[in-house]
Amino acid sequence: MMSGTEPSSPSSARTSKGLMTRRSSKPSLFSDGLVFAGGAGVALLVFWVVSSFFSRVTVVDPSAFPFSVSSSAAFPDLHDRDPPGATFYDDPSVSYTIDRSLTHWDAKRRDWIRLHPAFGGYGRERVLMVTGSQPGPCRNPVGDHLLLRFFKNKVDYCRRHGIELFYNNALLHPVMNTFWAKLPMVRAAMLAHPEADWVWWVDSDAAFTDMDFELPLDRYRDHNLVVHGWPHLVYETRSWVSLNAGVFLIRNCQWSLDFMAVWAAMGPMSPDYYRWGQLQKAEFKDKVFNESDDQSALVYLLLKHKDRWGDKIFLESDYYFEGYWLEIVGRLENMTAKYAAVERQVQGLRRRHAEVANGAYGRLRDGHLSGEDGAVSGPNGWRRPFVTHFTGCQPCSGDHNKMYSGESCWEGMQRALHFADDQVLRDYGFRHADLLSGDVQPLPFDYPSTA
């Protein structure tokens, strides 16, 4: 701090109201102190805004300290205490259930976040993954074993990416079962997690096979629902498999509540359920079963009510937002070999690191892959598929589509799950002996540069 400013001489000035203001001869240390405090205040404010913009959720548990700290502008909501101000939770008309309509959800969420500023996000969007399975044991003797492993796979992905995960095995609406059960779950999850910007439904038979890839959320900033699909198959071919409803990303907002209400109204809870089945069967020449299903319902809504819903639904096909297992599982060994070849050229990629440091290594790898021929998504490239979905395999019931054998489904799942697990286990020092084997071996130092 500079010293040496001379004390200011007293002066006075006349204001428009005739009041005399007198500049007293305060010591310069006091004025320096005020300037210092002003700098401190502005810096804290700027730092708080900037770091909130950059940071993920910082949840502080006040049990970490024995005294209570009151909130102030510079310390955003250090407690996870619930402030007394009323939120939508205190409104009896607000319901978690899919059959009850809910309005002004965007404002309700915003008000909740205002009272819980630690969850404000400021540019970084929060994603809640939701998945689940039936309440009781699977009919397929190895069904629950497979569900357990697919669940572990999701837990691994979410841990690596700071995504919260909710696995539900309760039927939240007595007649909305099988594939319809996801809609009541997503509705309840949106209300339970107002801090979540997106809910990401992932079927129990879908696995993450690129553990580094992250959703390009900014790509979807003008949309509210993302599914893997192809517009020409929807609007021209009119196929019930023109998109896949087993993996979707849906924004936590009023549009989504309204959409899900319309979507669910084509399901078993609706008095028109049978009629919808007939309408879908008539519309989609390739649909083979009679009952209304959630996927056909979604395509139907796009076809018949494009103006109402279509502009907010993103049909993603640039990467495996959801990948068909049959075109993937045979290519996994080749991918491993190609990735290893890249890593042999770049010491930085072979460097061991903490699991929490994965983001940096994933981006480094991504940068090196970008220069490689063929390192693209899709059936003609060797880029790791983001999600591999075992559609038609029905691991829980065992009633797989007749075009696959139970053996090919089982083998495909082993490959995909071990392929993913290798990416995870690497940070724990191990890998599978081969993609069909449950056995693992310690990784040599500087893997994969040695043998």
Place this chain on the structure above:
Amino acid sequence: MMSGTEPSSPSSARTSKGLMTRRSSKPSLFSDGLVFAGGAGVALLVFWVVSSFFSRVTVVDPSAFPFSVSSSAAFPDLHDRDPPGATFYDDPSVSYTIDRSLTHWDAKRRDWIRLHPAFGGYGRERVLMVTGSQPGPCRNPVGDHLLLRFFKNKVDYCRRHGIELFYNNALLHPVMNTFWAKLPMVRAAMLAHPEADWVWWVDSDAAFTDMDFELPLDRYRDHNLVVHGWPHLVYETRSWVSLNAGVFLIRNCQWSLDFMAVWAAMGPMSPDYYRWGQLQKAEFKDKVFNESDDQSALVYLLLKHKDRWGDKIFLESDYYFEGYWLEIVGRLENMTAKYAAVERQVQGLRRRHAEVANGAYGRLRDGHLSGEDGAVSGPNGWRRPFVTHFTGCQPCSGDHNKMYSGESCWEGMQRALHFADDQVLRDYGFRHADLLSGDVQPLPFDYPSTA
């Protein structure tokens, strides 16, 4: 910012070296600017230290912004990039495997944290939960179904408490199987997670039945290993069930690595494995099987080498750090009724809230319970048990201890898992019809005050 300080008059001073320093007549805005900047710098430094003390992990993903931000004193490690400075990971002699010794681990961890200050913690300890099961399907037809549900239970607990969870189903050492498999897993996890202060091993057949309770970590500040146990049963009765090794908390430090090496050396990987089995059988009159097991080994180490290890091992019995299911599952309905009675008296406890706000409600409930007669842990109280462990039920193999029937194990697990799920589902608007039922019902507003 105060204005009005007069420009300082030029002055000069002679330094001891005879150099003239001239105070130039800079404008006072410049000197104010320096004072302002000084205030800003000090404020940022203080805020950084204080908020690091209070905050959990703040992991920032630089893909959130299009430009790269360099680290500075005021912005602690905004990237999860791995700095180029060498860490223990770059040392080929450092191994993830249990058979390789590792020294100076405390210093190695400290150095890693110094290079990754976002994970410094500063008072708030990080816990990594580790659990797992065998690579292949369970022999018991409903075994994997039960493992799936116990796994969901752990995921629910960890999500509510900001604890990371690693589920492993690979055998990391070819002969360290069954209950010995946990030691190689914990060793690998410690190295993969240097940011974790504690590793919390929880058996696959243990469930969290109090979703609010948090480990009183400060209670264990002078210890490195916590198990549920009773000193008199260890040192006087000399029973192999004087403690339970299915749930333990172990500090991520050199002591623990050394201890686990000695512990694991009584397992199948040791040439002395059979001898240890004989020694344990001779020592513990109530041990019925011949093979060396990890729990007897732990009691053995306490008995024979108390001076070497005992002072750092905490035998916890003040709460159900690990609870014996048989003395718990019959009391769960009564607990539910007692907790509901307390909640009927306190509107604040019935208030619906986001799942992320649970901490505050748990503490509020805890405060009200403290005044209630009988709201204590243990077989004579109705406090929710923290952990309910189905020792002897063997859900995966189905080879349950003959003193229990398969039915009582199954029923007990349904009760405990539904009891826990009710605490979770409450924030999603539902509860189970009863503790034996997979069916759920929507909660009425202001539950449990209405019927």
